[in-house]
Amino acid sequence: MVTILRGLGAASLTGSLVGSCGGTAVIDGQGQGGTTSTSSTSSNTNASSSASSGQISVTTEDTINCPDEPPGPDTPCQAGPGICNYDVVCQSGTQPISFTCPSDVLLWTIEPTACTPCDSCPGTAYYCSGGQWVMPQGSNPPSPCPNEPPVPGSFCQPEGMGAVWECCGYLCSDIPEDPWGVAVCKATSVGNGEWVFETSCGG
16 A cells, blocks of 8 residues: 655655555655655654745645556546556566545546557457556456467457457567567458458568
């Protein structure tokens, strides 16, 4: 559990804390003039700040509890200000991915940060759509991309419930200047399709 600090005034105070439960929570506050110092208790029930000149007020407004592991689409959370940051192993390499807990959802929501188109992260629901990370929430999300590059011509489901994402990217090319291969599920008949690589990746 990490204390989220917010203050009042004109100047800004920013920083980051590593939560005892995992991840990194970002704190954000504002004050007015002077030199600022902060302190907080291990139970996250008290935080204060003082200034040598002017008035400043920084108090514990809410807390955010970062999970040990990056959350999934159904992971509940307690709403509060702050962001949980993780380094996640994805097809394009280890990527920084962040999450918030909006009060109208009370489920961890992925921050739409920049990513490589068609990228995904094995063992998760994270996917790069339109150049930003997404994590679909609901009863019928797309099927995750295969953890390993699919065999060209092998079966895939191109449409309907359980259909795969529109493209799946992999670092698997032997060509140094073009290492990112993209596979797509081409429909062959109603409800049936086969994997086709649009680049040299996959042979």
